[in-house]
Amino acid sequence: QSALTQPASVSxxxxxxxxISCTGTSSDVGxxxxxxxxxxxxxxxxxxxxxxxxxRPSGVSSRFSGSKSGNTAYLTISGLQxxxxxxxxxxxxxxxxxxxxxxxxxxxxxx
Amino acid sequence: QVQLxxxxxxLVKSSETLSLTCTVSGGSMxxxxxxxxxxxxxxxxxxxxxxYHSGSTNYNPSLESRVTxxxxxxxxxxxxxxxxxxxADTAMYYCARRSPYWYFDLWGRGTLVTVxx
Numbered sequence: 001q002s003a004l005t006q007p008a009s010v011s012x013x014x015x016x017x018x019x020i021s022c023t024g025t026s027s028d029v030g031x032x033x034x035x036x037x038x039x040x041x042x043x044x045x046x047x048x049x050x051x052x053x054x055x056r057p058s059g060v061s062s063r064f065s066g067s068k069s070g071n072t073a074y075l076t077i078s079g080l081q082x083x084x085x086x087x088x089x090x091x092x093x094x095x096x097x098x099x100x101x102x103x104x105x106x107x108x109x110x111x
Numbered sequence: 112q113v114q115l116x117x118x119x120x121x122l123v124k125s126s127e128t129l130s131l132t133c134t135v136s137g138g139s140m141x142x143x144x145x146x147x148x149x150x151x152x153x154x155x156x157x158x159x160x161x162x163y164h165s166g167s168t169n170y171n172p173s174l175e176s177r178v179t180x181x182x183x184x185x186x187x188x189x190x191x192x193x194x195x196x197x198x199a200d201t202a203m204y205y206c207a208r209r210s211p212y213w214y215f216d217l218w219g220r221g222t223l224v225t226v227x228x
Binding site: 003032034036038044045046047048051052057089091092093097098099100101102103104105 | 155156157158169171172173205210212213214215216217218219220221
């Protein structure tokens with residue numbers, strides 16, 4: 001089971017919106033609504049941002065939103081802020097023997 | 112508020128066994144899945160294993176032959192053992208709580224394990 005595919009980097013100016021894609025297959029992203037997203041600042045543990053494709057846990061800003069179309073999931077960050085600069089990882093349940101797979105990770109840069 | 116804390120040696124010799132423990136504080140281990148995830152320096156996340164509080168386990172097939180996860184609910188701890196380690200096992204190791212709906216909602220701070228030759 002290969003990792004889910006994310007762009008290596010995405011950048012935007014403060015206040016803009018950016019979208020990170022996460023492409024899998026019908027065995028993972030496309031087949032189940034068990035996609036989640038994590039934010040990781042340098043030297044820190046990942047932080048849980050989105051679950052079940054589009055749900056935000058309490059405490060996560062409404063500027064973060066998730067969606068899915070076919071085999072690709074998306075994380076959108078609106079009103080980009082300096083503190084949003086971090087690595088972002090998607091993940092999904094998979095029907096393969098691996099059971100669970102992370103994305104390759106995307107570095108978000110705030111210009 | 113539930114918190115997780117990893118502990119264990121930061122340096123392990125090649126071919127030996129890596130052993131880590133995660134202590135769960137501020138809450139119960141029951142009705143939850145407890146997991147280990149690792150991240151090699153400068154690279155992405157890799158799920159290693161999880162187990163339910165009752166003892167049922169699942170492993171990443173790529174590591175299954177060398178990995179054992181166990182739980183001690185009386186001590187509020189769960190553990191990871193990786194045998195026959197190589198430099199490829201050098202990574203930050205995180206313990207995490209996994210939801211029944213396949214997301215990790217709580218993470219420890221991580222512990223860096225370096226495999227030396």
